[in-house]
Amino acid sequence: MDKIRALVTGVGGAAGVGVVQSLREKNIFTLGVNCFALTAGFKLAHDFAVVPLAREENFIPVLLDLCKAKKINVLIPTVDEELILCARNREQFQRIGVKVALGETETIAKCLDKWIFFQELKRYDLPVAQTWSARGECSVSKLNFPLIAKPRMGRGGRGIRIFHGPEGLGDFLALGGDYILQEYVEGEEFSVDTLADFYGQGLVAVPRKRIEVKGGVCWKGCTVHNEQISVAALEISEKLGLKGPACMQLKVSKAGEIKFFEINPRMGGTTSLTRAAGVDIPYLTVKLLMEGTVDPAELRFRKTYISRYFADVFFTEDELPQDVEGELGLL
Known part of the structure; x- marks a missing residue:
């Protein structure tokens, strides 16, 4: 395992930081990447680089170039928006000797889509919170409250609303957006x-x-x-x-x-x-x-x-990979 060199994405978040800390303890080389220059995980990895957002066309090409330049042989994505992209391009990484720490693209898609996830668990009679699609497939008068409205493809608690009764739910759904409604347990x-x-x-x-x-x-x-x-x-x-x-x-x-x-x-x-x-x-x-x-x-x-508690890391100006003041809109 001493020849393993891992590229870990999303080292600005807890998952990425946790992966870097784990692998460093095992003396595995880590290249931490993130889409922002001012990233705490850059201080924890052996090496670091700023990469594009997953939605940008050059995201995969940049990762491939980094893997070749840094002799990476394991890719560990930790950001939801990157998962399907990395899995879908698995063969490109394999051709340069990089193994991707992800399952199949279809499985990832089923997990990230909360509506499909619910349907899959129901299909196998597995324990799952009752869920409805908000796209005209449920009647507000027949719902049990309280319930939660969630983005179908959301993460990190973003965009969640709790409704203790029908008041306001109809107006909320009329705003559009791809939401699910889920029983509040x-x-x-x-x-x-x-x-x-x-x-x-x-x-x-x-x-x-x-x-x-x-x-x-x-x-x-x-x-x-x-x-x-x-x-x-x-x-x-x-x-x-x-x-x-x-x-x-x-x-x-x-x-x-x-x-x-x-x-x-x-x-x-x-x-x-x-x-x-x-x-x-x-x-x-x-x-x-x-x-x-x-x-x-x-x-x-x-x-x-x-x-948990807050921990601080500090960068001098010459340690940052690019103009962080411009990135943060401080100019």
């Missing part, structure tokens, strides 16, 4: 970090209780041994055909019902807690890519708590 919230091998066999599911959440980010939490959640998460992983890491979200209702409502087919923002508990998902993902197997002992975890 009263109860404890969990995330589950899962890992499957690259043949689709689920290996481990580590539930994390979200004790304190701010802006969609877990600030306090703990890993828990809950067989019911772990079994359900692994079943979802295998039924959907997930490969590599994923992060699922669910609630356990006051009546004890498990209701999954979201899945990210990539590493989660609090994968660091799972790593501290004993299951180093970023490292194991690389190990699976390069060696095909992991030791069962590496899949065991202990109850561990997390309490």
Whole structure:
């Protein structure tokens, strides 16, 4: 593993930072990339580069050029908007000796689209929060409240609205936009970090209780041994055909019902807690890519708590890769 050189995207976010920290601890070279120059993760990676946004035409060509220039052999995307693009261009990366830490394009698309995700879980009779498409396929008078309106392809809690009754919902839906409506489950919230091998066999599911959440980010939490959640998460992983890491979200209702409502087919923002508990998902993902197997002992975890705080990194002017004042509109 000492010859592994990994390119990690999105090192301005918690998931990317967590991957870099994990791989550095294992003496794996990391090239951290992000679309902004003023990025904390640049200080944590061995090397860094600014790349275009995923929606820009030169995103994949720039990644390919970086992989060739820096002798990269593993690509780990951590940003939702990049996942389908990187998976779709997997063969281009493979031709230059780079393995992509993602599953199949079709599977990723099913996970990112919350409406399709709901339909898939219903098809397999798996536990999922009741969901409706907001595109004229539901009658407001027949809905149960409270409920949540979410962008069908959203992430990070952006654009979410909670409705405690029908008042205002009709006007909101009339504004347009591709939304789903989902039952609001009263109860404890969990995330589950899962890992499957690259043949689709689920290996481990580590539930994390979200004790304190701010802006969609877990600030306090703990890993828990809950067989019911772990079994359900692994079943979802295998039924959907997930490969590599994923992060699922669910609630356990006051009546004890498990209701999954979201899945990210990539590493989660609090994968660091799972790593501290004993299951180093970023490292194991690389190990699976390069060696095909992991030791069962590496899949065991202990109850561990997390309490987050702000940490500061500083750049001198000559350390930044481009004119950051122009980037931030300070000129």
